[in-house]
Amino acid sequence: MFPDAWEFSIARWINDFTNWLLTTFSAFFDALSGIILSLLLNIHSGLETIPWWIYILAIALTAFFTTKKIGLTIVLSILPVIVGLFGLWDLAIETIAIVLTAVVIAIIIGIPLGVIMAEFKRMEGLGRPILDAMQTMPSFVYLIPTMMLFGLGKVPAVLATVIYAVPPVIRLTNLGLRQVSQEVQEAALAYGATRFQLLKEVRIPLAMPSILAGVNQTTMMALAMVVIASMIGGGGLGYEVLVSINRIDVGRGFEAGISVVILAIVIDRLTQGFAKRFEPPSN
Amino acid sequence: MTKAIEVKDLWKVYGPRKENVPLDQPEKLSKMEEKREAVVAVRDVSFSVDSGEVFVVMGLSGSGKSTLIRCLMRLVEPTAGSINMNGEDVSSLSNQELTQFRRNAAAMVFQHYGLLPHRTVLENVSFGLNLKKVPRREREERARELLSTVGLEGWDNYYPANLSGGMQQRVGIARALASDPPILLMDEPFSGLDPLIRREMQEEMVDLHQKTNKTIFFVTHDLDEGMRLGDRMAVMRGGSFVQVGTPEEILDDPADEYVARFVQDKKEMFQEAEKENKGKQDRKGLTEDVS
Numbered sequence: 410m411f412p413d414a415w416e417f418s419i420a421r422w423i424n425d426f427t428n429w430l431l432t433t434f435s436a437f438f439d440a441l442s443g444i445i446l447s448l449l450l451n452i453h454s455g456l457e458t459i460p461w462w463i464y465i466l467a468i469a470l471t472a473f474f475t476t477k478k479i480g481l482t483i484v485l486s487i488l489p490v491i492v493g494l495f496g497l498w499d500l501a502i503e504t505i506a507i508v509l510t511a512v513v514i515a516i517i518i519g520i521p522l523g524v525i526m527a528e529f530k531r532m533e534g535l536g537r538p539i540l541d542a543m544q545t546m547p548s549f550v551y552l553i554p555t556m557m558l559f560g561l562g563k564v565p566a567v568l569a570t571v572i573y574a575v576p577p578v579i580r581l582t583n584l585g586l587r588q589v590s591q592e593v594q595e596a597a598l599a600y601g602a603t604r605f606q607l608l609k610e611v612r613i614p615l616a617m618p619s620i621l622a623g624v625n626q627t628t629m630m631a632l633a634m635v636v637i638a639s640m641i642g643g644g645g646l647g648y649e650v651l652v653s654i655n656r657i658d659v660g661r662g663f664e665a666g667i668s669v670v671i672l673a674i675v676i677d678r679l680t681q682g683f684a685k686r687f688e689p690p691s692n
Numbered sequence: 693m694t695k696a697i698e699v700k701d702l703w704k705v706y707g708p709r710k711e712n713v714p715l716d717q718p719e720k721l722s723k724m725e726e727k728r729e730a731v732v733a734v735r736d737v738s739f740s741v742d743s744g745e746v747f748v749v750m751g752l753s754g755s756g757k758s759t760l761i762r763c764l765m766r767l768v769e770p771t772a773g774s775i776n777m778n779g780e781d782v783s784s785l786s787n788q789e790l791t792q793f794r795r796n797a798a799a800m801v802f803q804h805y806g807l808l809p810h811r812t813v814l815e816n817v818s819f820g821l822n823l824k825k826v827p828r829r830e831r832e833e834r835a836r837e838l839l840s841t842v843g844l845e846g847w848d849n850y851y852p853a854n855l856s857g858g859m860q861q862r863v864g865i866a867r868a869l870a871s872d873p874p875i876l877l878m879d880e881p882f883s884g885l886d887p888l889i890r891r892e893m894q895e896e897m898v899d900l901h902q903k904t905n906k907t908i909f910f911v912t913h914d915l916d917e918g919m920r921l922g923d924r925m926a927v928m929r930g931g932s933f934v935q936v937g938t939p940e941e942i943l944d945d946p947a948d949e950y951v952a953r954f955v956q957d958k959k960e961m962f963q964e965a966e967k968e969n970k971g972k973q974d975r976k977g978l979t980e981d982v983s
Contacts (some may be wrong), residue, residue: 592802592804592806593806593808593809595762595767595806596800596802596807596808597808597819598767598794599765599767599794599799599800599802599806600795600799600800600820600867601792601793601796601820601823602791602823610808610819610822610823615808615809689810689853690809690810690853690854691809691853
């Protein structure tokens with residue numbers, strides 16, 4: 410047995426610290442919460458007003474023009490219909506709203522951080538272990554601090570999703586910028602590109618496929634988080650899964666689970682096809 | 693005649709920090725080299741190039757020629773020495789001045805072209821002008837003009853990947869000419885090309901030089917190429933210039949055994965050609981000479 414006398418708990422300090430944060434910065438947290446909530450609600454109501462068949466049409470058109478494969482286009486347009494047939498369409502839209510909000514925030518935070526890491530070696534040294542920690546941390550852990558600061562509801566669900574999903578876009582932005590051919594960068598410098606011009610005209614455009622792969626992975630991770638985020642009030646398909654687990658209703662859980670998978674497949678294929686369009690032409 | 697490029701006591705040592713390189717203590721430096729603590733890429737090189745001259749630096753891979761040409765543009769930061777190009781003290785320019793210098797005073801052509809794969813041919817040629825914020829219409833007009841100079845009219849909207857190596861290098865040359873710099877730096881521009889195309893490009897470069905009369909600093913590993921293009925050439929080995937002179941001087945009077953060995957084949961070819969001109973009688977003697 411570990412000696413009892415050595416027992417030492419930091420739980421109390423952490424609780425005190427959170428309380429202090431909450432009381433001192435309540436205005437800030439309220440404002441942040443308000444911004445995120447209004448973003449989420451706008452996206453949600455926007456998505457809701459679009460009739461279902463427009464989604465199918467949009468998916469079919471994007472799939473066809475990005476991949477030029479008829480078989481894939483048909484599969485991708487039929488899959489969402491299955492979600493509708495299960496009676497889960499509205500919940501799926503709610504889930505997409507949360508994912509989309511989280512991804513938008515993740516991109517706004519992630520791409521600049523990736524650029525900073527690629528530009529400054531020190532920042533990469535600092536950022537790497539943090540990103541590693543973020544990705545190895547069990548996702549449930551993210552629920553705790555967001556819940557403490559924002560309580561229950563959609564906003565903490567979105568924020569937990571952002572924290573969980575942001576590492577890939579940071580990493581792949583950094584990686585993509587670093588992998589741009591040295592020779593091309595040297596040529597740009599030789600013609601008098603400033604550091605900013607090098608970034609804007611050469612590095613970011615050439616890193617675009619990698620950055621978009623990061624956005625794609627971030628989206629996938631955000632989708633994976635929706636079930637967990639439903640535990641603190643995320644709603645949507647995740648809540649359906651949660652309810653089924655509680656009631657041991659395997660069939661209902663399966664329908665919701667399949668719907669999440671369908672969303673993942675469709676979004677993944679569409680964003681991958683989109684990313685391909687940004688690759689520089691080759692032989 | 694005015695000097696376009698003047699380089700004095702230029703050193704580039706990789707490894708230790710700039711201030712820790714013992715340039716004034718040769719023994720200490722050679723010990724560091726032995727222990728692989730320092731790699732000397734350019735060793736105390738001095739030369740000058742007249743305005744309008746074609747100056748060739750010839751050396752095998754690892755001789756430091758690529759580092760030298762990069763030092764001139766400060767793409768590689770020299771360890772010591774002074775570089776004066778086009779009347780500007782390149783080695784002491786601030787970052788902003790250096791940017792201006794690169795935009796206006798000299799342009800570089802690269803061995804692997806260094807074109808932007810995501811930009812069209814036209815955008816690549818006008819890249820330097822774009823960086824200088826020249827208005828779109830003006831820079832595109834200039835770029836089209838140069839594309840026709842290098843024989844690529846109508847290829848405006850293709851991407852580099854659609855072009856053959858020779859054509860890509862033509863784009864590279866057009867890009868270098870775009871801002872009409874007095875000095876061109878060429879880093880083995882034709883090394884990656886097929887022999888026939890290489891020959892063609894060399895001839896075009898001679899024409900171009902006669903038309904524009906730019907100062908050209910040309911780096912190559914090909915003796916033939918160096919002799920054909922250079923008004924003067926320097927043979928580089930282990931970071932130093934072994935010999936500097938006109939191609940004829942180097943051929944007739946090699947400074948040391950290394951240069952002699954280098955030019956030997958070339959010399960024999962010359963002699964052979966000369967003797968062939970004299971007539972058939974001498975040919976017998978030549979075969980005896982060779983054996």
